[in-house]
Amino acid sequence: MLELMIAKYNYWIYIILMMIGFYAMIAKNNLIKKVIGMNIFQTAIILFYISIAFKKDGATLPILTAADVHAAHDAINTAQYINPLPHVLMLTAIVVMVATLGVALAIAIMIYRKYHTLEEDEILKVLK
Amino acid sequence: MIVEQTPILIVVIPLMCALICPLIGWLKRDLCYPWTVLSLLASAVCSFVVLGSVIQNGPVHYHLGSWMPPWGIEYVIDHLNGMMLVLISGSSLLVAIYSKESIEQELPDKFVYFYTIFILQVTGFLGIVITGDVFNLYVFLEIASLAGYALIAIGEDGAPLASFRYLVLGTIGACFYLLGVGYIYMVTGSLNMADLSGILPKLYGSRVVLVAFAFFMVGIALKMALFPLHVWLPDAYTKAPSVASSLLAPLMTKIAIYVMIRIMFTVFRPYLSFGLLPMSQIMLFAGIVAIFAGAIMALAQTDFKRMLCYIIVAEVGYMVGGIGLANAVAIKGAILHILNDVIMTLGLFCVAGIISYKMKSHNLADFKGIFRKMPLTMAAFLTVALSIIGVPPTCGFFSKWLLIQGSVVAGNWIFIVALLFSSLINIILFFRIIEIGYYNIDESGGGHGQAATTVIEEAPVSMLVPTITVAVIILLVGIYNQSILINIVQFAVPKL
Numbered sequence: 001m002l003e004l005m006i007a008k009y010n011y012w013i014y015i016i017l018m019m020i021g022f023y024a025m026i027a028k029n030n031l032i033k034k035v036i037g038m039n040i041f042q043t044a045i046i047l048f049y050i051s052i053a054f055k056k057d058g059a060t061l062p063i064l065t066a067a068d069v070h071a072a073h074d075a076i077n078t079a080q081y082i083n084p085l086p087h088v089l090m091l092t093a094i095v096v097m098v099a100t101l102g103v104a105l106a107i108a109i110m111i112y113r114k115y116h117t118l119e120e121d122e123i124l125k126v127l128k
Numbered sequence: 129m130i131v132e133q134t135p136i137l138i139v140v141i142p143l144m145c146a147l148i149c150p151l152i153g154w155l156k157r158d159l160c161y162p163w164t165v166l167s168l169l170a171s172a173v174c175s176f177v178v179l180g181s182v183i184q185n186g187p188v189h190y191h192l193g194s195w196m197p198p199w200g201i202e203y204v205i206d207h208l209n210g211m212m213l214v215l216i217s218g219s220s221l222l223v224a225i226y227s228k229e230s231i232e233q234e235l236p237d238k239f240v241y242f243y244t245i246f247i248l249q250v251t252g253f254l255g256i257v258i259t260g261d262v263f264n265l266y267v268f269l270e271i272a273s274l275a276g277y278a279l280i281a282i283g284e285d286g287a288p289l290a291s292f293r294y295l296v297l298g299t300i301g302a303c304f305y306l307l308g309v310g311y312i313y314m315v316t317g318s319l320n321m322a323d324l325s326g327i328l329p330k331l332y333g334s335r336v337v338l339v340a341f342a343f344f345m346v347g348i349a350l351k352m353a354l355f356p357l358h359v360w361l362p363d364a365y366t367k368a369p370s371v372a373s374s375l376l377a378p379l380m381t382k383i384a385i386y387v388m389i390r391i392m393f394t395v396f397r398p399y400l401s402f403g404l405l406p407m408s409q410i411m412l413f414a415g416i417v418a419i420f421a422g423a424i425m426a427l428a429q430t431d432f433k434r435m436l437c438y439i440i441v442a443e444v445g446y447m448v449g450g451i452g453l454a455n456a457v458a459i460k461g462a463i464l465h466i467l468n469d470v471i472m473t474l475g476l477f478c479v480a481g482i483i484s485y486k487m488k489s490h491n492l493a494d495f496k497g498i499f500r501k502m503p504l505t506m507a508a509f510l511t512v513a514l515s516i517i518g519v520p521p522t523c524g525f526f527s528k529w530l531l532i533q534g535s536v537v538a539g540n541w542i543f544i545v546a547l548l549f550s551s552l553i554n555i556i557l558f559f560r561i562i563e564i565g566y567y568n569i570d571e572s573g574g575g576h577g578q579a580a581t582t583v584i585e586e587a588p589v590s591m592l593v594p595t596i597t598v599a600v601i602i603l604l605v606g607i608y609n610q611s612i613l614i615n616i617v618q619f620a621v622p623k624l
Contacts, residue, residue, distance in 0.1 A: 022300070025296050025299075025300065034292075034296055038296060038299055041299075041300070042299070045306055045307060045310070048307065049310055052313065052314050086310075086313070089263055089313075093266075093306065096267065096270045099274055100274060103274050103277050103278060103295065104292070104295055104296075107281050107288050107291055107292045108292065110281060111288045111289055114288065120289075123289055127286050127289070
């Protein structure tokens with residue numbers, strides 16, 4: 001069990017990060033803390049995707065030099081290279097996450113201008 | 129040439145028009161409105177063309193940039209999402225026509241940006257429905273959600289907080305979906321839905337696939353406001369500007385149900401959900417609880433829009449429960465109910481928008497004498513209300529009838545009780561409004577004696593025409609429901 005935990009430590013970090021973010025999103029009272037939690041949550045997913053791309057035995061970035069192409073002719077050994085697709089997906093996901101962060105902060109500013117506080121319970125008191 | 133490209137045009141036209149919209153608004157503010165209507169009209173025409181071709185020649189496949197699947201992104205339009213495309217583009221076109229006067233009154237200084245986000249929102253909806261790629265679906269889901277948060281946040285007092293809460297929960301939902309995609313990619317190395325449905329059956333024993341399925345289901349349930357996860361919905365849709373709630377409320381939840389059908393029946397096979405996993409029992413339970421909870425909470429509301437929001441929660445229960453019954457009749461009913469519910473909810477929120485335009489309030493207590501003031505609006509309202517209750521020949525009756533038939537086939541009596549209970553509650557809900565609006569005459573108007581002299585103050589024509597159109601569509605869909613079932617819905621039902 002311990003060996004499994006050490007061998008797959010990146011996945012454990014992803015789970016722990018995700019739980020921290022999840023807790024902050026649900027339980028924190030301050031809206032900015034919720035936004036920070038949301039960001040941690042999303043970053044954990046990036047870590048997860050990047051972990052998927054990993055291959056054992058020293059696989060590297062899929063950049064082909066002229067020497068590689070000559071050596072391999074037409075068949076390229078995919079086991080030598082990590083999978084680039086999850087990285088590409090995460091580029092898109094990062095863009096989405098930045099956009100979400102922007103909208104969340106804009107709404108938080110709007111709330112602050114209106115109620116002069118970012119504590120959720122105080123805003124709810126004003127609203128009732 | 130153009131005809132081949134129609135599938136992509138459905139999404140690209142509104143996307144480009146959304147980007148150009150602020151420029152046009154910068155030139156001349158009032159041009160934004162015709163621009164929005166025009167772009168959505170073009171998109172609607174394309175979706176009708178595509179649906180026509182699907183009905184005649186079967187599913188349409190469109191490969192973006194001619195990259196072959198499973199490597200490239202593929203747009204697949206079959207009967208189910210062909211229907212959804214027409215629904216989304218058609219109803220958003222109606223809302224766009226309807227929107228002008230209401231926006232001028234509620235948000236005069238945000239006219240240009242409202243329309244920009246409005247078109248983006250529709251782009252997101254159309255993209256979710258049209259795509260055949262699970263990751264592309266996530267991107268469009270986020271486009272639609274982000275536009276939705278922005279549209280909700282500019283509403284009345286309390287809207288920013290409602291929008292913020294929706295944002296937090298919506299992000300959790302979307303991230304769960306993304307995690308599901310990750311787990312599936314981990315074991316299959318593919319993101320194309322058709323490709324996945326070929327690879328996955330061999331892996332149904334794998335725990336990774338089951339985790340992915342669970343993440344998908346929870347994420348989508350958050351987006352569709354299935355009962356215990358509905359907490360964001362009432363606040364968000366009550367406090368949003370009336371045009372935004374007439375766009376979001378009918379479509380967002382129904383699109384999430386579409387995504388659930390896609391994931392359950394296209395990406396995974398029905399055999400996984402109903403054979404290996406007890407999804408049928410879970411969905412039936414969730415559906416029945418949602419129907420009861422939604423109906424009872426709707427009864428407790430004093431605000432018109434808030435009441436409608438809880439009706440949506442109950443309606444989501446209909447569809448989830450109907451799919452959970454796991455037989456062809458019930459799923460047919462559930463898919464037909466998606467169609468009907470979009471139209472009915474659109475009608476209700478259009479009426480709510482007109483009332484809050486005229487009365488500056490959507491509280492039920494202010495509805496006194498409303499039937500005399502706005503006879504045409506309330507006639508449309510009555511049609512929609514009868515349809516939600518389920519009175520023939522309105523469309524709501526037929527989908528409910530199919531759902532009841534389906535639960536008889538499945539031998540599930542509790543679901544029938546839930547459906548009938550919800551119909552009864554709907555009768556009470558709408559007759560309460562009729563009682564307030566028809567029989568309670570405003571005292572300041574001089575009581576019953578002078579009631580006949582109440583001036584008719586109808587809504588502006590641009591708001592009234594779409595609302596009445598919706599009411600007419602409700603009757604037409606009800607009358608022609610057989611041809612819709614035969615030509616479209618029966619092909620959308622998966623082989624169980």
